[in-house]
Amino acid sequence: MGRRPCCSKEGVKKGPWTAQEDKLLADYIRDHGEGKWSSLQKQAGLKRCGKSCRLRWLNYLRPNIKRGNITQDEEDLIIRLHKLLGNRWSLIAGRIPGRTDNEIKNYWNTNLCKKPLPNNFVPCRPSEEASSDPQQEQQSKAEDKLSNVPKYNNQNAESESSEGSLSSSATREEEDYSSHDLWMNFYTREMSLSQFLDTDFSNMSNLFAGVIVGGYSSTKPMHDDDVEADFGAQLAAFTDLAEEWIM
DNA sequence: AAAGCCGCCAACCGCTCCTCG
DNA sequence: GCGAGGAGCGGTTGGCGGCTT
Known part of the structure; x- marks a missing residue:
């Protein structure tokens, strides 16, 4: 018995995020707030694993993210x-x-x-x-x-x-x-x-x-x-x- | 100019921890 | 107290772009 994957591998998109996906995710979180990452996938209409959504939000889309070189x-x-x-x-x-x-x-x-x-x-x-x-x-x-x-x-x-x-x-x-x-x-x-x-x-x-x-x-x-x-x-x-x- | 190499970074994976029923 | 599911964390990977030969 292998380990159960965190989300179904079928129909789940992987790889770089598109601008449209970013918008969908950002809009959803703006309206509903953070959390419930596993259900977010369906409700936001994203073909992404909840973990992937969370990571994208935390590392890229979240407000106040500082870009550019480390000082x-x-x-x-x-x-x-x-x-x-x-x-x-x-x-x-x-x-x-x-x-x-x-x-x-x-x-x-x-x-x-x-x-x-x-x-x-x-x-x-x-x-x-x-x-x-x-x-x-x-x-x-x-x-x-x-x-x-x-x-x-x-x-x-x-x-x-x-x-x-x-x-x-x-x-x-x-x-x-x-x-x-x-x-x-x-x-x-x-x-x-x-x-x-x-x-x-x-x-x-x-x-x-x-x-x-x-x-x-x-x-x-x-x-x-x-x-x-x-x-x-x-x-x-x-x-x-x-x-x-x-x- | 093109092929190969290398470094960077976004994203994935698997594990642990936490929460809730 | 226990198990299942969700969330978070750190390690690792793979793709892309820049540099070198």
Whole structure:
């Protein structure tokens, strides 16, 4: 008995999407919202597998998708996050507004994977590398830590990813986590690094912004737009902090 | 100019996780 | 508690375009 295919192979179109198919899919999602991918196929009149529709929407048709080259800041961020999280592309993408997991994965495999990093060689497949290197050991230690904790707020991370923006959502508000509580839980190690990273950073107040860029000394109030604009730099600073914390 | 090679990226596949009855 | 179906994720593939010979 073979594995049951996710959708009937018969009558299901494969390969590149046409502009007409894109329009059908975009129109349907605009009217009915995301989700129900398996039934979408019939209702939208598309001869595509639900998984294929979902992928097309998330990676191409979704609003706020950022097109074009990865910037230097984004590359730095990807490298740092990959160092912390490993191949958890969806989580990494969730922290880089407008970029999809597929895009980041492709970028990593085609660019960064081959790129020798100064004093920090990152293999394409870390698991295949011997861990004689102390840095590798540290990374695997961190990965162990990550793999041993339950998902804290992954749904938020995913919704953030699927929205492709830094806007807040109802589910996030339900968490009602103040930046101070969040930081203190992380600082006192009641919250694991993985849990911390799975939390929605975009909803953080000026206090959190101050914390992650240099402790409580920052008193400059930050407007939401400023937070968004400065998000990459803040997160980069935070990952430095988190790396120290892991040691 | 044409054939072969190579890299990039969109899309597919199979697995795991989650939700619901 | 269990099983089925749906959703999501990461690895892999194949087609296309650009470059080289």
